[in-house]
Amino acid sequence: MAGFMSRRDLTLFVGFAAIVLLLPILAAPFGAAYPDLLQRFMIFGIFALGFNILFGLTGYLSFGHAAFFGVGSYAAMWSFKLLSLNALPAIIFAVAIAGVFALVIGYVSLRRSGIYFSILTLAFAQMCYSLAYSVLTPITNGETGLRMASSDPRVLDRLFFDAPAGVPVPSLFGMSLSGWNGFYFSAVFLLATFLLAMRITNSPFGMMLKGIKSNQNRMNYTGFNTRPYTLTAFVISGMLAGLAGALLVVTDPLAGAERMQWTASGEVVLMTILGGVGTLVGPVIGAWLIKYFENIFSSFNDNVLSSFFSFLPDGAREVAVTIAGKFVGEGWHLSLGLLFVLIVVFLPGGIMEGARRIGARFGRPRNGSRVGRQRELSPTAAE
C-alpha cells in the first residue's frame, strides 16, 4: 500500500467529491438546490463525520457534541466582531476554542464509559446550553442570538483599511461568502474532513480506536493505555464540530443558543445511525437526509399538498391532504421518526447497510463489499 492512499480510497474520494461538487445540479430534482440548504448539507456533513470519528470508531456515544458546535459558532462570531471579517481567522479560532472545550469535557467524561459517559457529556452540553441561553448573555446575547454590528472593533481589519459602509458580512479576502460561494467554501472543508476521516480510519491510530470499540479490556490487558487514544479521538471530533459551527456562522452570520440544545446533540446521533455508524459516507448521507426533511418536508403546507393531490376527486383530495398534512409541515418530525424506526428495525447498519445489501443482491462479480470488510478486519499494510 504505497503512496498516499489506496486506489479504492482514491476512487471513493473522487466519487464523493464529484457528488458533493455536483450537488447544485443533482439536488435540483428534489427541490433542494439552493445555496442555504446545500451549505447546511456540507456543514452538518462535517459535524456528522467528526462525530463518527468518536462514535463510529471508539464506540463512545457522546450526547453532547452540540456544545462544541455552539462553542465554535460563538468563537467564530467573536472573531468576526473583534478581529476580522475574514473567515479563516474565525475558523482557526473556533476550531482551537472548540478543541480546548473538548479537551476539558473529554478529560472528565472519558473517565467513565458506556451510559455514564453519555450522561456526563449530556450534562456538560446542557450546562453549556444554559450558560449560553441565560447566564452568559453578555457574551452570547441569549435567545436573541449574537450578531455582527457595524460598530464592532475588528482590530485586524482596521489595521489595513477603514470600515466599509453597510452591513458587515463574512468574507474570504474580500470575496463574499454568502450564497454559492459559501457552499463551495464549505464543500472544500467537507472534502478535507472526509479525507481526514478516511486517513484516520485507515491509520494505525484508527485501528487502535477500533480495537477499543471491540474490546477495551483486552486492549488494556495487552498493555495499551487506551485513554489518550479516546481523548485524542474526542478532541478531534470536538474540533470538527467546532469547524462545522464556525462554518454555519460564516455562511449565516448569527449565533443562537438553540444549536447547543440537547436536541441538536441528539440530531447528530440520529444522522450517524441513520446513515451507518462507522462507515465513511454513511454519516454524511444521514446528515443530508435529516436536513432535507427538516427544510423541505417542513415547507409543505396544505396548498402544496392539494396541488400535489390535484388528480384526486374533490372529497378524496381533502381526505388525502388531511392525512398527508400530519406527516409534513410542522409534522415532519413524525415522518422522520417513522423512517428512523424502519431503518433501525430493518437495517441496523443504517442506509449504508441497505446499499451494501442491494450491491450484494445484484451480485457484483468483484464482490467489493467483502474485500472491503476483510480489509477492515485485517491489520493494514501500513501498520
Next chain:
Amino acid sequence: MSELKRGISRRNVLRTGLAGIIATGVSPLVFSRGAWAQEFCNNPTGSTVTFGLNLPLTGAYAEEGADEQKAYELAIKHLNGEGDGGLLNVLKPSALKGNGILGKKVQYVSSDSQTKSDVARAGATRMIERDGAIMITGGSSSGEAIAVQSLCQELGVIFMAGLTHSNDTTGKDKRRYGFRHFFNAYQSGIAIAPVLGEAYGKDRRAYHLTADYTWGWTQEESIKNATEALGWQTVQTVRTPLGAGDFSQFLTPVLNSGADVLILNHYGNDMVNSLTQAVQFGMRDKQVNGKQFEIVVPLFSELMAKGAGENIKGIFGTSNWHWNLPDEGSKAFTKSFGAAYGSPPSQAAHTAYVQALLYADACERAGTFYPPQVIKALEGFEFDGMGNGKTLYRAADHQCMKSVLVVRGNEKPTSQFDVLNVVKEIDRETANYDPAIFGGELGAAEPVPQCR
C-alpha cells in the same frame, strides 16, 4: 481483472476526476451568472408574485403564528380580488385595485419558524433562495424578527415584521429593509403607567419576571422606567428562559420579597403559564404592605386572555388593536375574518393582515417591486382606516406611529371572545417619541444586494 485495471489507471482517474471537479466547480458560476441579469432579488417575471410567510407554528408563540397565517391567507385573497375585499375598501389613501399587485396574482410559501431565531433564518433563506419570495413577513417573536430582518437586509428583500414588540426591532437593530406596524415596549410604558398610577397608587413596589431575550429586556426596561417615573420602586427583576413551561421556581420568591405588584414580561404560552401559576399561588388574594397584591401583564392579546381564562379578569395590559373597536376598519376586518374562520381576529392577525396590504399598496404606488422604490413609498407614508386611526410609517426608524390601547381582562365576559375591555385609547401624539433615543442605523437601500 487486469484489463479492467488498465482501463482505469490511476492517472486516468485523477485526470477525469480533476476535470470533473473543475467543470462542476465552474458550471454553477455559469448558471448563476444569469442571476445578475435580473436587477434585484427575485424580480417577479411571470404572472404571479410570491410572499414568504415565516410563522411560528410550533413553540411558545404557536397560537399567534396560526392566527397570523389565517390573516395572511385572508389578505392574499383580498389582494387577489376574492372574498369581500376586507380592508381594501377602507384603506385611505389606497392604490390597491383588487387584481393582485401590479397585475400579478399573489401567492405564498410558508415556513415554520418554531419560535427560534436560527430556524426562522433558515426558513426565510429557503423562501428567498429557492421559492423566489419577493417579500418576507410574519413572526411572533422579536428575536426572530431581528434575526430575519438583518438577513433580509443582507439579501436585499423587504421584511414586513409581524408581531414584534421589542424596542430593538426599530431601535438599535433597525434595518432599511425592515418595517414594523406593531407598537413597541416603550409605547406600552407610556400608555400603561398613568393607568396603573390611577388604579394602584403612586407608592408601589414592583417585581419583574422577564422573558430572557430582546423583547423581555426592552419591555422590562421601558416599564421599569415608566413606573419609576410614577414613584414606584423596583424590588427585583428576574430573567426566565423563553418557553420555560414551569415558572413556580421563579414565583416562589416573589411573595417574600416585599413586592406588592408582580409585572409579567411574558407573552404567548409563557404568559398563560406564569399568570395561571401566580394565581394558583394565591397571589391575587394576598395583602402585602397593607395593599392588595396586583399582577400586571404589560403586553397581552385576546389569544392569551382566552388561554388564561378566569385568571386574566381585572388585569391591566396594553394592546396594539382590539376587534371590538368601533371604527370602520376594525369592523370590516372583524367581519371578514369572522366570516372566514368563525372567530374574531387577534392583534397578531390584524398586524399581519395590515402589513401584507401596506406592502402591496406601496408596490402599487411605486409602480415596481424594486425594493428601494418600495421602501421610499413606505417611508413617511400616512394612512387611515386600518383600525388604529391615522397612522404614519415613520421614515427615521420604520416604526408605525399610531394610537395604543390600554386593556383590562373583562370581569363579566358575555362570550368566549369577549375577554378584554379597552380601558383607554392613548392617541398618537402621546405615544410619540424621538427615534434617536434608541440609536441604531438603518443602513442604505442601494446598491441592492444580490441574493444568489
